[in-house]
Amino acid sequence: MAAWVLDAVARAGLASGVIVVPADAPAFAREASGWHLLPNPRSETGLGTSVALAARRARTQGRDILLLLADMPLIEPMHLCALLAGEGAAATDHAGRAGVPAFVPYDLLDPLARLEGKSGAGAFLSSLPDLRLVSAPPGTLADVDRPEDLQAVAEALARRIA
Numbered sequence: 001m002a003a004w005v006l007d008a009v010a011r012a013g014l015a016s017g018v019i020v021v022p023a024d025a026p027a028f029a030r031e032a033s034g035w036h037l038l039p040n041p042r043s044e045t046g047l048g049t050s051v052a053l054a055a056r057r058a059r060t061q062g063r064d065i066l067l068l069l070a071d072m073p074l075i076e077p078m079h080l081c082a083l084l085a086g087e088g089a090a091a092t093d094h095a096g097r098a099g100v101p102a103f104v105p106y107d108l109l110d111p112l113a114r115l116e117g118k119s120g121a122g123a124f125l126s127s128l129p130d131l132r133l134v135s136a137p138p139g140t141l142a143d144v145d146r147p148e149d150l151q152a153v154a155e156a157l158a159r160r161i162a
Contacts, residue, residue, distance in 0.1 A: 002028040004073035004157065006035065012077035014066070014084075018057055020050040028070070046118035055104070055112035065109065067121055068101045071144040073153055075101060080137045086132050091125040093133040094141065098125035 006028070009016070016034035019025075022043040029037055038057055042049045058065040066080065083090045083103040093096035099122050106111060109135065111124050125131055142153050 002026065002070035002073065003032070005068055005070050005075060006032055008075045008077045009068070012080040014080065017066070017071070018054055020054050026070075037054060045116070047120040048115035048117045051120050052115040054114050055109045055115070058112055059106065059109045062106060064103065064105045065112070066070055066101065066103050069143070072101070072141065073144065074140040074142050074156055076140050077138055079134070079140065082134045088130050088132065089125065089128050090132040090134050091119065091121075093135045096133075098128075098131060098133060 006016075007112055016032070016036075018036050018038050019029045019032060020038045020040050021029045023041060025037055025038055025039070029035070038094050040050050054067065056063060066083065068075065068080075078100060079092070083092070083101060089102070089104050089108055091102040092100060096147075100120065102121055102125055104121070104125075108128070112121060115121070115124070139156065142149065142156065144150050144153050
C-alpha cells in the first residue's frame with residue numbers, strides 16, 4: 001500500500017528522494033526503484049527521530065524537504081504540487097491543524113533535525129507564523145493505523161483502479 005505514496009510522487013513529476021526505514025526495511029522500500037533508503041536505528045522511539053533523520057539528510061544536501069507518510073496511500077499528486085507551489089513552508093490542513101504531507105524549505109530545517117520521540121512535524125509546523133495551510137481533496141487524507149483503516153483504504157484504492 002505504501003507504494004501508492006511513491007506513485008503519487010512520481011505522478012506529480014517529482015524526483016525520487018529518501019525513504020526513512022527501520023533497520024529491517026519493509027518490502028515496498030527495498031523494491032522502490034530510484035529511492036534512497038535511510039535506516040533509522042531508533043525508529044521504535046517514534047516518528048520524531050525519522051523526521052529528524054530526513055531533515056538532517058536534506059540539510060547536508062542543501063535541499064528543501066517534502067514530508068510524506070507511507071501510510072497515507074490516497075494522497076493525490078496535485079496536492080503535493082499545491083504544497084510546493086507557493087513561497088515558504090506549507091502543510092496539509094487537517095481540520096484546521098497543520099500536518100503532513102508538508103513542505104519545509106531548507107532555511108527552516110534546523111528545528112526538524114532536532115525532533116525526538118513520538119511526535120512528528122505538526123507542532124513545529126503550527127508554530128510557523130507564515131505557514132500556508134493547503135486543503136487536500138476530500139477523502140485523500142486517510143491514515144492507515146488500524147486494521148479497519150486498511151480495509152477502508154483498500155476499498156477506496158479498488159474504486160480508483162476499477
